[in-house]
Amino acid sequence: xxxxxxxxxxxxxxxxxxxxxxxxxxxxxxxxxxxxxxxxxxxxxxxxxxxxxxxxxxxxxxxxxxxxxxxxxxxxxxxxxxxxxxxxxxxxxxxxxxxxxxxxxxxxxxxxxxxxxxxxxxxxxxxxxxxxxxxxxxxxxxxxxxxxxxxxxxxxxxxxxxxxxxxxxxxxxxxxxxxxxxxxxxxxxxxxxxxxxxxxxxxxxxxxxxxxxxxxxxxxxxxxxxxxxxxxxxxxxxxxxxxxxxxxxxxxxxxxxxxxxxxxxxxxxxxxxxxxxxxxx
Numbered sequence: 245x246x247x248x249x250x251x252x253x254x255x256x257x258x259x260x261x262x263x264x265x266x267x268x269x270x271x272x273x274x275x276x277x278x279x280x281x282x283x284x285x286x287x288x289x290x291x292x293x294x295x296x297x298x299x300x301x302x303x304x305x306x307x308x309x310x311x312x313x314x315x316x317x318x319x320x321x322x323x324x325x326x327x328x329x330x331x332x333x334x335x336x337x338x339x340x341x342x343x344x345x346x347x348x349x350x351x352x353x354x355x356x357x358x359x360x361x362x363x364x365x366x367x368x369x370x371x372x373x374x375x376x377x378x379x380x381x382x383x384x385x386x387x388x389x390x391x392x393x394x395x396x397x398x399x400x401x402x403x404x405x406x407x408x409x410x411x412x413x414x415x416x417x418x419x420x421x422x423x424x425x426x427x428x429x430x431x432x433x434x435x436x437x438x439x440x441x442x443x444x445x446x447x448x449x450x451x452x453x454x455x456x457x458x459x460x461x462x463x464x465x466x467x468x469x470x471x472x473x474x475x476x477x478x479x480x481x482x483x484x485x486x487x488x489x490x491x492x493x494x495x496x497x498x499x500x501x502x503x504x505x506x507x508x509x510x511x512x513x514x515x516x517x518x519x520x521x522x523x524x525x
Contacts, residue, residue, distance in 0.1 A: 258499040264300040265293035265506040296506035304343035347373035379426035391438025406443040407450040432462040444470040451496035463493035464502035
Protein backbone atom coordinates (compact mmCIF):
# COMPACT_ATOMS: atom_id res chain seq x y z
CA UNK A 245 0.00 0.00 0.00
CA UNK A 246 1.36 3.37 -1.00
CA UNK A 247 1.49 5.87 1.83
CA UNK A 248 0.89 9.40 0.55
CA UNK A 249 2.97 12.07 2.32
CA UNK A 250 0.76 14.72 3.90
CA UNK A 251 1.65 18.30 4.79
CA UNK A 252 -1.09 19.90 6.89
CA UNK A 253 -4.07 20.02 4.52
CA UNK A 254 -1.99 19.41 1.40
CA UNK A 255 -1.70 15.89 0.06
CA UNK A 256 0.93 14.76 -2.39
CA UNK A 257 -1.08 12.18 -4.28
CA UNK A 258 1.42 9.74 -5.72
CA UNK A 259 -1.17 7.53 -7.39
CA UNK A 260 0.33 9.08 -10.53
CA UNK A 261 3.95 10.23 -10.99
CA UNK A 262 4.97 13.71 -9.89
CA UNK A 263 7.83 16.07 -10.71
CA UNK A 264 10.17 17.80 -8.27
CA UNK A 265 12.01 20.83 -9.70
CA UNK A 266 15.51 21.55 -8.43
CA UNK A 267 16.50 25.00 -7.19
CA UNK A 268 20.14 25.09 -6.08
CA UNK A 269 21.11 28.31 -4.33
CA UNK A 270 24.76 27.26 -4.23
CA UNK A 271 27.90 28.47 -6.00
CA UNK A 272 29.26 24.97 -6.63
CA UNK A 273 26.53 22.45 -7.56
CA UNK A 274 27.69 20.20 -10.39
CA UNK A 275 25.30 21.49 -13.07
CA UNK A 276 23.69 24.78 -12.07
CA UNK A 277 25.98 26.07 -9.33
CA UNK A 278 26.17 29.87 -9.29
CA UNK A 279 23.15 30.43 -11.53
CA UNK A 280 20.72 31.44 -8.78
CA UNK A 281 22.60 33.57 -6.28
CA UNK A 282 20.64 36.83 -6.55
CA UNK A 283 17.05 37.32 -5.42
CA UNK A 284 16.01 38.24 -8.96
CA UNK A 285 17.47 35.03 -10.39
CA UNK A 286 15.93 32.95 -7.62
CA UNK A 287 12.47 34.41 -8.26
CA UNK A 288 12.87 33.78 -12.00
CA UNK A 289 13.79 30.16 -11.33
CA UNK A 290 10.89 29.67 -8.91
CA UNK A 291 8.50 31.06 -11.50
CA UNK A 292 9.97 28.83 -14.21
CA UNK A 293 9.64 25.68 -12.09
CA UNK A 294 6.02 26.49 -11.22
CA UNK A 295 4.97 27.52 -14.73
CA UNK A 296 6.55 24.42 -16.27
CA UNK A 297 4.33 22.26 -14.09
CA UNK A 298 6.37 20.94 -11.14
CA UNK A 299 4.52 19.62 -8.12
CA UNK A 300 7.34 20.36 -5.66
CA UNK A 301 10.29 22.76 -5.50
CA UNK A 302 13.37 21.16 -3.94
CA UNK A 303 15.72 23.81 -2.52
CA UNK A 304 19.37 22.95 -2.03
CA UNK A 305 21.69 25.30 -0.14
CA UNK A 306 24.67 22.99 0.41
CA UNK A 307 26.24 21.26 -2.59
CA UNK A 308 26.46 17.49 -2.28
CA UNK A 309 28.13 16.84 -5.62
CA UNK A 310 31.01 14.32 -5.60
CA UNK A 311 34.01 15.92 -3.90
CA UNK A 312 31.99 18.75 -2.37
CA UNK A 313 33.43 20.12 0.86
CA UNK A 314 30.08 21.38 2.11
CA UNK A 315 29.28 24.55 4.06
CA UNK A 316 28.68 25.23 7.72
CA UNK A 317 25.21 25.30 9.24
CA UNK A 318 25.04 29.09 9.44
CA UNK A 319 25.82 29.55 5.74
CA UNK A 320 23.36 26.84 4.70
CA UNK A 321 20.59 28.53 6.66
CA UNK A 322 21.51 31.96 5.27
CA UNK A 323 20.97 30.60 1.76
CA UNK A 324 17.99 28.38 2.47
CA UNK A 325 15.72 30.56 4.61
CA UNK A 326 15.27 33.53 2.22
CA UNK A 327 14.70 31.16 -0.70
CA UNK A 328 11.90 29.30 1.07
CA UNK A 329 10.47 32.66 2.13
CA UNK A 330 10.33 33.75 -1.53
CA UNK A 331 8.49 30.60 -2.52
CA UNK A 332 5.99 31.11 0.30
CA UNK A 333 5.54 34.76 -0.71
CA UNK A 334 4.88 34.26 -4.41
CA UNK A 335 3.46 30.70 -4.47
CA UNK A 336 2.06 29.99 -0.99
CA UNK A 337 0.37 26.76 -2.07
CA UNK A 338 3.47 25.26 -3.67
CA UNK A 339 4.90 22.19 -1.97
CA UNK A 340 8.49 22.79 -0.84
CA UNK A 341 11.27 20.34 -0.11
CA UNK A 342 14.57 21.27 1.54
CA UNK A 343 17.67 19.32 0.59
CA UNK A 344 19.47 19.06 3.93
CA UNK A 345 21.05 16.41 6.14
CA UNK A 346 21.07 18.66 9.22
CA UNK A 347 18.30 18.13 11.79
CA UNK A 348 18.60 21.66 13.17
CA UNK A 349 18.10 23.17 9.70
CA UNK A 350 15.09 20.93 9.09
CA UNK A 351 13.53 21.89 12.40
CA UNK A 352 14.14 25.63 12.07
CA UNK A 353 12.73 25.86 8.54
CA UNK A 354 9.64 23.83 9.47
CA UNK A 355 9.09 25.83 12.66
CA UNK A 356 9.66 29.30 11.20
CA UNK A 357 8.31 28.95 7.65
CA UNK A 358 5.76 26.18 7.82
CA UNK A 359 5.85 22.49 6.89
CA UNK A 360 8.28 21.35 4.22
CA UNK A 361 9.45 17.96 3.00
CA UNK A 362 12.89 17.03 4.34
CA UNK A 363 15.10 15.57 1.60
CA UNK A 364 18.06 13.97 3.38
CA UNK A 365 20.86 12.69 1.13
CA UNK A 366 22.37 10.82 4.07
CA UNK A 367 19.33 8.82 5.16
CA UNK A 368 19.96 9.95 8.72
CA UNK A 369 23.59 8.82 8.78
CA UNK A 370 25.16 12.30 8.91
CA UNK A 371 23.08 13.65 11.81
CA UNK A 372 21.91 11.24 14.50
CA UNK A 373 19.13 13.66 15.50
CA UNK A 374 17.40 13.64 12.11
CA UNK A 375 15.08 10.68 12.65
CA UNK A 376 13.83 11.93 16.00
CA UNK A 377 13.34 15.39 14.51
CA UNK A 378 11.23 14.40 11.50
CA UNK A 379 9.26 11.92 13.60
CA UNK A 380 8.41 14.64 16.09
CA UNK A 381 7.52 17.19 13.39
CA UNK A 382 5.62 14.57 11.34
CA UNK A 383 6.73 16.11 8.04
CA UNK A 384 7.40 14.00 4.94
CA UNK A 385 10.92 12.61 4.78
CA UNK A 386 12.88 11.49 1.72
CA UNK A 387 15.19 8.70 2.85
CA UNK A 388 18.14 8.44 0.48
CA UNK A 389 20.94 5.88 0.37
CA UNK A 390 24.54 7.05 0.30
CA UNK A 391 27.84 5.22 0.75
CA UNK A 392 30.30 7.53 2.50
CA UNK A 393 30.06 11.31 2.44
CA UNK A 394 30.00 13.71 -0.54
CA UNK A 395 33.67 14.64 -0.24
CA UNK A 396 34.88 11.05 -0.63
CA UNK A 397 31.92 8.95 -1.82
CA UNK A 398 33.12 8.49 -5.41
CA UNK A 399 36.73 7.55 -4.71
CA UNK A 400 36.19 3.80 -4.66
CA UNK A 401 32.60 2.70 -3.99
CA UNK A 402 32.42 -1.07 -3.47
CA UNK A 403 29.42 -3.38 -3.07
CA UNK A 404 28.91 -7.11 -3.10
CA UNK A 405 25.41 -6.64 -4.50
CA UNK A 406 24.41 -2.99 -4.74
CA UNK A 407 20.67 -3.64 -5.08
CA UNK A 408 20.47 -5.91 -2.06
CA UNK A 409 22.71 -3.68 0.05
CA UNK A 410 20.62 -0.60 -0.69
CA UNK A 411 17.48 -2.58 0.20
CA UNK A 412 19.03 -3.72 3.47
CA UNK A 413 19.95 -0.12 4.26
CA UNK A 414 16.36 0.96 3.64
CA UNK A 415 14.92 -1.87 5.73
CA UNK A 416 17.11 -1.01 8.71
CA UNK A 417 16.36 2.71 8.45
CA UNK A 418 12.63 2.14 7.94
CA UNK A 419 12.53 -0.07 11.03
CA UNK A 420 14.18 2.64 13.11
CA UNK A 421 11.73 5.27 11.88
CA UNK A 422 8.73 2.99 12.37
CA UNK A 423 9.84 2.37 15.95
CA UNK A 424 9.51 6.14 16.43
CA UNK A 425 5.96 5.94 15.11
CA UNK A 426 6.88 7.47 11.76
CA UNK A 427 6.22 6.19 8.24
CA UNK A 428 5.70 9.32 6.11
CA UNK A 429 8.48 8.26 3.75
CA UNK A 430 9.72 8.38 0.19
CA UNK A 431 12.69 6.20 -0.76
CA UNK A 432 15.56 7.38 -2.99
CA UNK A 433 18.23 4.81 -3.99
CA UNK A 434 20.75 7.64 -4.36
CA UNK A 435 22.00 7.45 -7.93
CA UNK A 436 25.57 8.78 -8.02
CA UNK A 437 26.01 8.90 -4.25
CA UNK A 438 28.79 6.43 -3.59
CA UNK A 439 28.11 4.40 -6.72
CA UNK A 440 29.93 3.72 -9.98
CA UNK A 441 28.09 3.99 -13.29
CA UNK A 442 27.68 0.21 -13.23
CA UNK A 443 26.13 0.36 -9.76
CA UNK A 444 23.76 3.11 -10.95
CA UNK A 445 22.56 1.11 -13.94
CA UNK A 446 22.09 -1.99 -11.79
CA UNK A 447 19.90 0.07 -9.47
CA UNK A 448 17.96 1.47 -12.42
CA UNK A 449 17.32 -1.99 -13.80
CA UNK A 450 16.00 -3.14 -10.42
CA UNK A 451 14.17 0.08 -9.51
CA UNK A 452 10.76 -1.59 -9.57
CA UNK A 453 11.82 -4.04 -6.86
CA UNK A 454 12.08 -1.20 -4.32
CA UNK A 455 8.29 -0.98 -4.45
CA UNK A 456 8.30 -4.15 -2.35
CA UNK A 457 9.31 -2.04 0.66
CA UNK A 458 5.89 -0.37 0.64
CA UNK A 459 6.85 3.27 0.09
CA UNK A 460 6.93 5.62 -2.91
CA UNK A 461 10.22 5.72 -4.84
CA UNK A 462 12.03 8.81 -6.10
CA UNK A 463 14.41 8.75 -9.06
CA UNK A 464 17.04 11.48 -9.15
CA UNK A 465 19.23 11.00 -12.20
CA UNK A 466 19.00 14.48 -13.73
CA UNK A 467 22.14 15.26 -15.77
CA UNK A 468 24.26 13.00 -13.57
CA UNK A 469 27.55 11.35 -14.45
CA UNK A 470 25.92 8.00 -15.20
CA UNK A 471 24.49 9.78 -18.25
CA UNK A 472 27.14 12.18 -19.48
CA UNK A 473 30.15 10.03 -18.69
CA UNK A 474 28.57 7.02 -20.39
CA UNK A 475 27.74 9.08 -23.49
CA UNK A 476 31.07 10.98 -23.43
CA UNK A 477 29.36 14.36 -23.31
CA UNK A 478 28.98 17.10 -20.66
CA UNK A 479 26.22 17.72 -18.10
CA UNK A 480 25.03 20.61 -20.29
CA UNK A 481 24.47 18.12 -23.14
CA UNK A 482 22.76 15.50 -20.97
CA UNK A 483 19.10 16.53 -21.29
CA UNK A 484 18.20 13.86 -23.83
CA UNK A 485 19.86 11.15 -21.74
CA UNK A 486 18.08 12.44 -18.66
CA UNK A 487 14.71 12.21 -20.40
CA UNK A 488 15.48 8.66 -21.51
CA UNK A 489 16.32 7.52 -17.98
CA UNK A 490 13.41 9.48 -16.49
CA UNK A 491 11.15 7.52 -18.82
CA UNK A 492 12.79 4.25 -17.81
CA UNK A 493 12.30 5.27 -14.17
CA UNK A 494 8.59 5.82 -14.78
CA UNK A 495 8.31 2.44 -16.48
CA UNK A 496 10.06 0.92 -13.46
CA UNK A 497 7.48 2.43 -11.09
CA UNK A 498 9.10 5.64 -9.85
CA UNK A 499 6.45 7.95 -8.42
CA UNK A 500 8.63 11.04 -8.19
CA UNK A 501 11.23 12.50 -10.59
CA UNK A 502 13.73 15.01 -9.21
CA UNK A 503 14.91 17.13 -12.15
CA UNK A 504 16.62 20.29 -13.33
CA UNK A 505 14.49 20.36 -16.51
CA UNK A 506 10.88 20.47 -15.39
CA UNK A 507 9.13 20.97 -18.73
CA UNK A 508 10.70 17.88 -20.29
CA UNK A 509 10.00 15.74 -17.22
CA UNK A 510 6.38 16.86 -17.08
CA UNK A 511 6.01 15.95 -20.75
CA UNK A 512 7.52 12.52 -20.09
CA UNK A 513 5.05 11.95 -17.25
CA UNK A 514 2.12 13.05 -19.41
CA UNK A 515 3.04 10.66 -22.21
CA UNK A 516 3.69 7.85 -19.74
CA UNK A 517 0.25 8.41 -18.21
CA UNK A 518 -1.35 8.20 -21.65
CA UNK A 519 0.17 4.74 -22.10
CA UNK A 520 -0.37 3.63 -18.50
CA UNK A 521 -4.15 4.20 -18.67
CA UNK A 522 -4.32 1.20 -21.01
CA UNK A 523 -2.21 -1.03 -18.75
CA UNK A 524 -3.57 -4.55 -18.24
CA UNK A 525 -3.91 -5.56 -14.62
